[in-house]
Amino acid sequence: MKKIPYVKGNDHTVEMAAERRKFVKEVTGADLKHVGSFSIDPSALPGNIESFIGVAQVPIGLAGPLFVDGEHAKGEFYIPLATSEGTLVASYSRGMKLLSEAGGVTCTVIDEKMQRAPMFAFENARYAREFGKWIENNFEEIKAKAEETTKSGKLVEIEQYSVGKLRFLRFDYTTGDAAGQNMVSRATHHACKWILAQKPEGMEHFTLAAQMDTDKKHSQINTLKTRGKRVVAEAVIPNELLKKIMHTTSRALFNQRQYSNVGALLGHSSNNGSHSANGLAAMFIATGQDAANIAESSAAIVHCELRENDDLYISITIPSLIIATYGGGTSLPTQNECLKLLGCEGKGKVYKLAEIMAGVVLAGEMSLGSAIVADEWVSSHEAMGRNR
Amino acid sequence: MKKIPYVKGNDHTVEMAAERRKFVKEVTGADLKHVGSFSIDPSALPGNIESFIGVAQVPIGLAGPLFVDGEHAKGEFYIPLATSEGTLVASYSRGMKLLSEAGGVTCTVIDEKMQRAPMFAFENARYAREFGKWIENNFEEIKAKAEETTKSGKLVEIEQYSVGKLRFLRFDYTTGDAAGQNMVSRATHHACKWILAQKPEGMEHFTLAAQMDTDKKHSQINTLKTRGKRVVAEAVIPNELLKKIMHTTSRALFNQRQYSNVGALLGHSSNNGSHSANGLAAMFIATGQDAANIAESSAAIVHCELRENDDLYISITIPSLIIATYGGGTSLPTQNECLKLLGCEGKGKVYKLAEIMAGVVLAGEMSLGSAIVADEWVSSHEAMGRNR
C-alpha cells in the first residue's frame, strides 16, 4: 500500500502539492495539470485542507442585479454563482429581474441558533427527569462554563427532549459571524465536563452527540427550531409583471402552489418549493461556505397568497441556513473576493449575506416555478387544443 | 440599473470574463484577481455556465488509499476531496485506513432510478382513478413515447400516488452514466404530450412537476423508492482494529448506534448516521457533480450488528446518490482529472463511482463516529473519575 507523501511541519507548499500530483500520476496515471494550476498560496491553507494537491476550478457566472430590501443588505447586488449546471445563472438572473422590477425582495433574519446536542443516559427515566430539572435550575452556571471557551458564542437556551432513560439536551448558541459548529462543540463539551464533574445522580453514560443536533443532515427538529440563520425572503409581485417577464399569471402560480403543497405532504419533502438548493449550493461554493451544509440549508417552506387585485404575495423561509463571513473557507482567495463582491467580507456581515442568499433563493423559485407553469400552459394546451 | 456585459454568440471568452470582472470592480470595488486566475478554456463552458467571470478555486486534498471491494470498483483508490473544512481529509483518511486494514469495504449498487413526477388533476376522484388504470394499461405505449427522446434513458415503471382528484405519476427511468434529470424531464414531457393528446376523460389540469420527484430536496419518498443510485457500503471490522486505530471498541460504537437511532426517530432526521454529506460534498465538487444534489444525496440509513466475537458489522445505505461520469460538470478540466484519478471518467463508469463514494462515506462514518465515542470515553471518565 503506497502512502501519500506527507511532510511534518511544512506540508502546505507548492512543492508538496506537486510531489503528490506526481505520486497520483505514478499510481493512477492521471495527469493533474489543471488541478495543479492555481493562484492561491498553499501556505494559507492549513486549517482548510490536508494533503493538498491543487484545486477544483468551479466556473463562476455573474447573475443579477437583484434589488434587496433587507435590514442589512440594501440595494442592488450582483451575485456570483459557482456551478456547472447550464441555465442556472440565466434562470436565477431572470428571477432577479422579476423581483427587482417588482420593487425588490424583502429579506429578514428572524431567528438564529447553532447547536450541539449531548445525550445523557441514566439508570431509569426518573433520574433522567430529575437531571432535566437540575439542568434548568443550573442554566446560568452551565452558560458561564460554556462561554469560557468562546468570545463570540453565547448560550441562549438548552432545549430538552426525553425518551425513556435518555435525556437529549440541545445547547443553542448564537455564534456571531461564524457558522460556529466547532465553536459550539467545544463550548458544549466544556460545559458537559463541568456537568459530569457534578456527578449527576443515576447517570450511566454520556455522549456529546446522538442525532439531535442535527449536523449535516436534514431534520424536522431543525425546520421547527432553526439551525444557523432562519431567514425569510418575501415579495409582492404584480400580475402584469408575471405576464410580461414570466409568461404566466399569479393565479397559475397560486394554483400550482396548491398542488405542490399536497405533493410535499404526500411525499414528505423537506421543502415545498422548487430548488432552493441550486442557488444556495452555487453561492456556498462561490463564497467559501461548507457545501455539506446544503443537507440542512436546502430545507424551506414556501407560503404565498393571491391578493384581491391578483398580485402575488410570495415568501420562502429557510429554517437552517448555515453560513459565515469569516473563518472556514471564507478567507480563501477566490471565495474572499466573491464575498467582497457582495460587500459581505469579514465580521459583522453575516446577516447581510443571509439576506442576500434568501433573496437569491426566492429569485430562483420564481424563475423555475414560472417555467414549470408556463411550459405546462404551452404544452398541455398545444396538445389538448383547448385554445383552438 | 447597470447590466452585466453580454455578447450574443461568442460570450464564453477570456476577454468577456475579464470585461465582466472589470464591470464588477467598477460597481462593487471588488478586485477579482484570483477568480480571474484559471487554466480552463472558457470556450468549453457553454452548457455549464452563463455570464462567466472566472472560477472558485476550491482546495483539493488527497485521502486514502481506500480498499474497495465493489462489483465495479476493485482495489485501492486515492480520493480527491475538495473542501475548505480543516481535518475533513485527515479524518476520512483515518476511516479509509481502518476499512482497508479490515479487508476493505464492500460496495454495491442495489437499485437505480431517476424520475420526473407529473401531476394530472381531474374533475373528481373517480376520473382520476380511471386515468390511473388507463396509465397502467397503456404503459408500453407511454414507454415507447418517452424513449423516443433519449438513447440511454429507459422508462422502467410509472408509480402512482393519489389524493382526491389529483393523480401524481412518478416516471422512473434508468439513465446510464448520466445523472439524467434533464433527460427524464424531456422524456416525461414528451410522453405526457402524447397522454394529453389522448384527451383523458374529465381532466382539468396538467403540470410536469408538483413535488413528488423530489428534485433538489430530501423526501421520505426518495428514501423509500430511490432517486439516482441506491448504494450500500458495508464492512466487518475486527474489534482489535477499532481499539488500535480508533481508540474505541465495537461495543461502544454499537451502543452509540442505539442512542443515535432514538435521536434520529425523535428529531426525524433524514440520516441516522454522522455526516455523509461531508464526504459526498467534497467528492461532488472534486468530480464535477451537482453540489445542489447534496440535498437528496445526504440522506442515509446506518445499520450495524455486533457479532458474537465482538466484530462489528456496519453498513450505510445511501438511497439517493445522484451522480454522473459524463455530462454536466464532469468534463470540466479539473473535475475530469479527478475522475481520471479515480478511474471513473466517461461512459460505463457510474456504478464504479457510486461504489467508491459509498466506501468513502462509510470511512467518514467510522472516523467521526469513533471520535465521538472515544472522546466521550476520555472526557466523561476524566471528569467522573470512574477509572480511578
Place this chain on the structure above:
Amino acid sequence: MKKIPYVKGNDHTVEMAAERRKFVKEVTGADLKHVGSFSIDPSALPGNIESFIGVAQVPIGLAGPLFVDGEHAKGEFYIPLATSEGTLVASYSRGMKLLSEAGGVTCTVIDEKMQRAPMFAFENARYAREFGKWIENNFEEIKAKAEETTKSGKLVEIEQYSVGKLRFLRFDYTTGDAAGQNMVSRATHHACKWILAQKPEGMEHFTLAAQMDTDKKHSQINTLKTRGKRVVAEAVIPNELLKKIMHTTSRALFNQRQYSNVGALLGHSSNNGSHSANGLAAMFIATGQDAANIAESSAAIVHCELRENDDLYISITIPSLIIATYGGGTSLPTQNECLKLLGCEGKGKVYKLAEIMAGVVLAGEMSLGSAIVADEWVSSHEAMGRNR
C-alpha cells in the same frame, strides 16, 4: 397474587362474568353493576374477548341525514356515533346538513390493500439484492402459496424496500369485506415458509414483521401506499350555503387552508385537516371496528380549490381506512344493529361503509373548520374593532 377466575372450555357465560365481577369487588372494592348490565349473549363472544366481565356502555347519538353520492352508498344515511364527547354529534350533523344541501358528498374508494411486511436479512447487500430479483421472478408461485390459506384474500403485489443487507417485502392483498390483518399474516407466513424452504442463498435471518406494515401506527409509507381502503370524499359547496349554515365564506375557509398547510408541513402532521379521528372513532365503536386502527385511519390529506364563482371544492383523502363489515366486532349485537342501520351489515358492504365513513369525515371537517374560521372572524374583529 390472586388469579382471575377462568374455566377451560366454557368460559364465556353470564355466570363466569358475574364470578369475575365478584372477584373484582373482592380485590379492588369496585362494584361493576353497570358493567354487568348487558343484553348480549356471552356465548357469542369467544373470538372477541377473553376473561369477559361485562360491557362498556358507550352512548350512541344519531346524526344526519347525510346525502351520500357513492358508487356503493347512494342516498340519505343516518349515522350512529358512539362517543362521550359533547357537541360531536351536533357538530357532525351540522356538517351533514351542509353537504346534503350542497347536493351531497361524492365518495369513492380509489385503492385498497392490506399488508404484512416480512424482513429477510442476508450476509450482505448483494445476496439481499439477488433475493429481491428472485422474489420478482417467482411472484406467481408465491402468490399461489399465499392464497392457499384464504378464500377472500388475493395477493396483488410484493413491494420491496432495502437497507444494507436487509430486504423488507410488503405483501399487498385485497381482503374482501374483512379488515384482513390476520388473514394476511397467515397467508404471508405460509408463503414465507415456502420461500424459506427454497433456502435463499446467503440468508441469515427472517422475521414476519419489522415495522414496515405498519400495523396500529401511522406511517408515511401507509399514507403513500394505502393500508385498508383509500377513500375520498369530495363536494362542491356554494358560497351562499357556507354563509347561511356555517356563518363563514368559501374564501375564509380557503385562506385558512393556506395556513393549515403551512402548519402541517412545519409540525409534520399525519393529517392537514381538522379532526377526522373524531368521526371515525365514533363510527368505529358504533359499528364494531377495531378502535386501535384509529392510529392509522386518522391520517388524511385535505385538498380544496376556490372556484371562480366563489364555490368551494373540498376533498379529504383517507389513505388508511381499516374497516370491515363482517368478522371481528361487527357481529356483536349492538354493533351489528348499527351496521344494519347503515345498510352495511355482512359481506359485500365494505365499500359502502368506507364511502359513508368518508362522507361523515368530510362533514366533520366542514363543521369544525367553519367554526374555527367563523369564531376567529367574530372574536378578532370584535377585539380589533375593524368593523367599526
Place this chain on the structure above:
Amino acid sequence: MKKIPYVKGNDHTVEMAAERRKFVKEVTGADLKHVGSFSIDPSALPGNIESFIGVAQVPIGLAGPLFVDGEHAKGEFYIPLATSEGTLVASYSRGMKLLSEAGGVTCTVIDEKMQRAPMFAFENARYAREFGKWIENNFEEIKAKAEETTKSGKLVEIEQYSVGKLRFLRFDYTTGDAAGQNMVSRATHHACKWILAQKPEGMEHFTLAAQMDTDKKHSQINTLKTRGKRVVAEAVIPNELLKKIMHTTSRALFNQRQYSNVGALLGHSSNNGSHSANGLAAMFIATGQDAANIAESSAAIVHCELRENDDLYISITIPSLIIATYGGGTSLPTQNECLKLLGCEGKGKVYKLAEIMAGVVLAGEMSLGSAIVADEWVSSHEAMGRNR
C-alpha cells in the same frame, strides 16, 4: 328529508331514545333492540352526547394482574380492556405476567402539556418577528389573562414557530386531572382576545388553530414536545424469564429491535414498537377516554439495551397520552366503574392512570414482540432445517 326527533330542553330521556330508535326502524328497517338495552340514566348524558339513541355494548375482558412500580400507581392492578379483538386480553395478560414476575414495571410521567396553537399573520416577516418578541416580553400578562378562564389550567410556556409572515404560538398548559382540550381552547381564546385588543402592529389575520396543536392527529411536534402526558414504562427482564414465559431470548428480542428501528426510519412510522394502540384503545373505551385521541396517543418510542448478563432493559415512551380521570366520558356509569376498579376515579388520579396505561402498553409490547420473534424462530428453523 326526514328529521331525527328532537325535543328542546328535555331531550335526554329513555322515551326520546326509544322514539328515535322507532324512527330509525321506520326509515332504515333496523331494529335497535340491543342498542336500546342500557342501564345508564340518560338524564346524566347532556354534555356527553346529542340525539341519544342507546349504547354500544363493547365487551370488557379482565387482564392482569400487572405489578406497577409507579410514583402514583403502586402494586398489583387488574386491567379492564374493552375490545372485540380476540386474543388481545390474553396476549396482554401474558405480558403482564412477564413484567410482574420480573419485579414489576417502573412507570413515570416525565412531562405534561396540553396546547392550543393560534396563528397570527402579519404584513411581513418583520412584524411577525417583532410580535414574537412582544409575546415573550408580555408572557406574564398573557398568562394571567389565560388563567382567568380556568381554575386548574396553568399556562407554562408559549412556544413560537415562524414561517414567513406567519407566527404560530403554542400555548402549553398543565390541566390537572382533565384532558383539557376545551379548557385550553377557552383560555387561549380569551388570552388571544386580549392580545388582539392590544392591536399588534402590522397584523392582518388571526386564527385560533392552524395545525400546530396538533389535535386528533399524530405529529412530529407532539412527539418532540409532548401533548397530554409524556409517560415512560421500563423494566429489566431476566433472560430466563423470557425463555420460560415467552419462549424466546433477550438476544432475539434485541436483534429484532435493530431491524425494527431500521423499518421505522425507512417507513417513517409514528411508533417503532409493535402495537401500543391496541392496549390504549381498549383502556380508553373501558375508562371513558376519548378514543379519537388514539391518533396522538398511539405514537411511541421503544428503547432497549442488552445487559452483559443477558438481561433485557426495555422501555417505551408515550409522548402524547391524552387522558383524564374526571370530566368527559369518565363519569359515565360503566366507565366510571372501570376507573374505580383501577383506583383511578376522580381528581388527583390522572398520573396514576397514566402510569398504569404505560405499564399495560409495555406488557403488550413484550407479548406481541416475543410472539413475532418466537414464531419466526419456530417457522424459519422448521423450514430451513438449521437445527437438524
